[in-house]
Amino acid sequence: MKKQLFxxxxxxxxxxxxxxxxxxxxxxxxIAQEADAFDAGFVDFTADMVxxxxxxxxxxxxxxxxxxxxxxxxxxxxxxxxxxxxxxxKGTASLTYSHGLEPDDQWLYLPALKRVxxxxxxxxxxxxxxxxxAFEDLGSxxxxxxxxxxxxxxxxxxxxxxxIERFPAYEYSGYTRQIGWIDKEAYRVVKVEYYDRKNTxxxxxxxxxxxxxxxxxWRPESMEMINHQTGKSTTLSWENYAFKTGLTENDFDKNGLxxxx
Amino acid sequence: METPDNAFGVSGMTIMGYKWILRTALLILCLTAxxxxxxxxxxxxxxxxxxxxxxxxxxxxxxxxxxxISIQPEFRHQWNNGDNGITFIPFARVDSEDDERxxxxxxxxxxxxxxxxxxxxxxxxxxxxGVLEFQHLVDIVNQTDTVENIDxxxxxxxxxLHLGLNKDFGLVEFFxxxxxxxxxxxxxxxxxxxxxxxxxxxxxxQSSDEENHIDYALRWSHYFGNFDIGIxxxxxxxxxxxxxxxxxxxxxxxxxxxxxxTGLDLQYTGEEWLWKLEAIHRDGLNExxxxxxxxxxxxxxxxNESDADLGVLMEYQYDQRDKNQAALQNDLFFxxxxxxxxxxxxxLLAGFGYDLDDQxxxxxxxxxxxxxDSVKVNLEAQYFSQVDSxxxxxxxxxxxxxxxxxxxxx
Numbered sequence: 001m002k003k004q005l006f007x008x009x010x011x012x013x014x015x016x017x018x019x020x021x022x023x024x025x026x027x028x029x030x031i032a033q034e035a036d037a038f039d040a041g042f043v044d045f046t047a048d049m050v051x052x053x054x055x056x057x058x059x060x061x062x063x064x065x066x067x068x069x070x071x072x073x074x075x076x077x078x079x080x081x082x083x084x085x086x087x088x089x090k091g092t093a094s095l096t097y098s099h100g101l102e103p104d105d106q107w108l109y110l111p112a113l114k115r116v117x118x119x120x121x122x123x124x125x126x127x128x129x130x131x132x133x134a135f136e137d138l139g140s141x142x143x144x145x146x147x148x149x150x151x152x153x154x155x156x157x158x159x160x161x162x163x164i165e166r167f168p169a170y171e172y173s174g175y176t177r178q179i180g181w182i183d184k185e186a187y188r189v190v191k192v193e194y195y196d197r198k199n200t201x202x203x204x205x206x207x208x209x210x211x212x213x214x215x216x217x218w219r220p221e222s223m224e225m226i227n228h229q230t231g232k233s234t235t236l237s238w239e240n241y242a243f244k245t246g247l248t249e250n251d252f253d254k255n256g257l258x259x260x261x
Numbered sequence: 262m263e264t265p266d267n268a269f270g271v272s273g274m275t276i277m278g279y280k281w282i283l284r285t286a287l288l289i290l291c292l293t294a295x296x297x298x299x300x301x302x303x304x305x306x307x308x309x310x311x312x313x314x315x316x317x318x319x320x321x322x323x324x325x326x327x328x329x330i331s332i333q334p335e336f337r338h339q340w341n342n343g344d345n346g347i348t349f350i351p352f353a354r355v356d357s358e359d360d361e362r363x364x365x366x367x368x369x370x371x372x373x374x375x376x377x378x379x380x381x382x383x384x385x386x387x388x389x390x391g392v393l394e395f396q397h398l399v400d401i402v403n404q405t406d407t408v409e410n411i412d413x414x415x416x417x418x419x420x421x422l423h424l425g426l427n428k429d430f431g432l433v434e435f436f437x438x439x440x441x442x443x444x445x446x447x448x449x450x451x452x453x454x455x456x457x458x459x460x461x462x463x464x465x466x467q468s469s470d471e472e473n474h475i476d477y478a479l480r481w482s483h484y485f486g487n488f489d490i491g492i493x494x495x496x497x498x499x500x501x502x503x504x505x506x507x508x509x510x511x512x513x514x515x516x517x518x519x520x521x522x523t524g525l526d527l528q529y530t531g532e533e534w535l536w537k538l539e540a541i542h543r544d545g546l547n548e549x550x551x552x553x554x555x556x557x558x559x560x561x562x563x564x565n566e567s568d569a570d571l572g573v574l575m576e577y578q579y580d581q582r583d584k585n586q587a588a589l590q591n592d593l594f595f596x597x598x599x600x601x602x603x604x605x606x607x608x609l610l611a612g613f614g615y616d617l618d619d620q621x622x623x624x625x626x627x628x629x630x631x632x633x634d635s636v637k638v639n640l641e642a643q644y645f646s647q648v649d650s651x652x653x654x655x656x657x658x659x660x661x662x663x664x665x666x667x668x669x670x671x
Contacts, residue, residue, distance in 0.1 A: 053604055055604070062634065085634070086631060086635065087303065087305075087634070088635070088637045088670045103532055118530045119530070120530055120535060120560060121532070122533055122560070122562050123560075123562045123563075125562070125563055126568055127568050127603075130604035130605070130606065172532075172562065174563075197566075250378070250427065253427060253432075255425070255482075259346065260343070261337055261339065
């Protein structure tokens, strides 16, 4: 993927010398590619995630997940999630090989039966563990999964942002479009608005507390998703980020699901 | 969820009194003595009530309501970045009516070592093979704990040495199984049993080594694109007993023969469709047969613009044996699975089984929902609507019941 990107970037920059006029679609795509290239080379990372689900009455429910991600050159990333809370799903784990526009490969491990089950990956729009995050919000964000359109430059909190509209190019998305605020300095995603299938504003995601890891990669401490249609919200807190931990393909094998804990 | 692969039968192994198990247990407990204090502790405690709608068919059986409690603590410790680990999961149930259902077991007690592509486990463990939902044909390593639930998904811990090699060609596993676990069966007072009680104190074996016969198993599993495949081979004591009348003709005596069994499990995973196949060939003392099950699951994602998913399942089971030997010799199953995908993980699974030879019918419903952070409530209903006099389920025809279970996870 890196080589391809480099080539694309080279071509794009050569092109911009020849023809200075860039459409909004081309600019949107270029920024998405730059953002992807900016974060490339993370190799692998692990992190702990705490989700706090809040309903309209303010009642809270907690989910706790350990995650591992492996960068794959020329394809989507591989990721592992181990569920720790709620207690009845403790030990349940999922493994995903994402493939951009192609359907992902996905396996689920059910500890009570000690059964590894291959599952269909069609359910992209459904809620992740009853939260306001859909599966597609948390999946690997490959450039080719969307088409893009640059909207404008705008200040966003402490940063100066590009505002970019993107349209899912994969099947079964729950969205018509998303509008993202991406900072110009380090391509941090500050805010995303999600529009449902009827093109009505459904949710807003706000990410904050960005820290830099391994001298390069920016990750947020907190991601808050607010559902405007139901009044429910989910806050995702990230802890213990670690990069280049030495994970290998073997750690992302369906057999490995059985020995995560 | 599935119907019983053999709802009759009994085997007495309850409390672990066996030397092999004790020795392994001691060895592993000694190994962990220094690390156990750092072990992660979790588990669950359950309270279960069953209500049998009809009067019992047999005189000694309990009627109406039966209650029981169960406990399953779980200790786990990992070190070397998860390359080494110890797991200890004992289990016990106390039942208000059935002495045979009051039982304890070590579900898991093993040591794990991972070394690159190699991994091995020694101790007591549970292994699952297969892809189907209504019956688990190829799944043979662990004995079924029938008294727990007639769905056949509860298993007894199996002592084993388990070696695995994970390469580009897939996962190859080798099992040495040095001790045999007898199947559990309901006692005199218990419901969901055959007319004649299975005498688990008088078990007979083909092998003169009896329960100490050493069994072996081998399995290769892999995936190619949308296909997941497993091929397995087993040589040893059959997990499924054959019943003989006792001398005084007052009970059934389980006889465990030596078998060789080859199995295949295959699943195709599409975007909405799952296609599944399991097949076995078994060669035993007086039997040589094949059996297979095949089916699909189709999922409607986000029905009616909601978060809920609805799955539709159908599976067909064939067994070359007669219907008095195999429960599912020519049976069709229909099922539906509803997942609300809500905060409480509300789920419902309904299944209908139909015997194409004798038109026997049974219906099963399973629902579950989380309350708060750590309590799960499971409701099950099993209804035998029509059972032919020659069907294996005939003695269960008045055992339709409702089961409510409240489980606290810690």
